[in-house]
Amino acid sequence: MDTDQRDQSDELADNELNTEVASHLEWIHQEGTQWLRTYRVRRTELEQEIDVRWSAAFDAFDLLILVCQRAVTSIDHETLPEPAVRTSAMFMALVPNAIRACQIAKEVRVLIGAGYAAAATSRWRTYMKVKL
Helix, strand or coil, rough: CCHHHHHHHHHHHHHHHHHHHHHHHHHHHHHHHHHHHHHHHHHHHHHHHHHHHHHHHHHHHHHHHHHHHHHHHHHHHHCCCCCCHHHHHHHHHHHHHHHHHHHHHHHHHHHHHHCCCCHHHHHHHHHHHHHH
């Protein structure tokens, strides 16, 4: 294939791509807003169904997260107020891990509530690694 044929082939591909992009942009302009509204309604309905079905479990999980956060906060501010203790190796290793575990637990809760069970399971595995 010579240079002229390659240039023509590239130009043809560019034209096809531009046509395809223009088609998608036109669809977004004409129908995208309605499609987005429908998507959001369906997503909200799913999240409400999940919340109704699992509300007791979610309440228990949320309470556990809050208790853990309170424990970490009290360790950080009340239990070890002395600067020498707060800079100890054990303190420096455990408290950031506990804070990270609370954050990951919140992420798991959000993912479960939104219907992303596989992603929540993945984050939970991360939580277990931090916990260890």
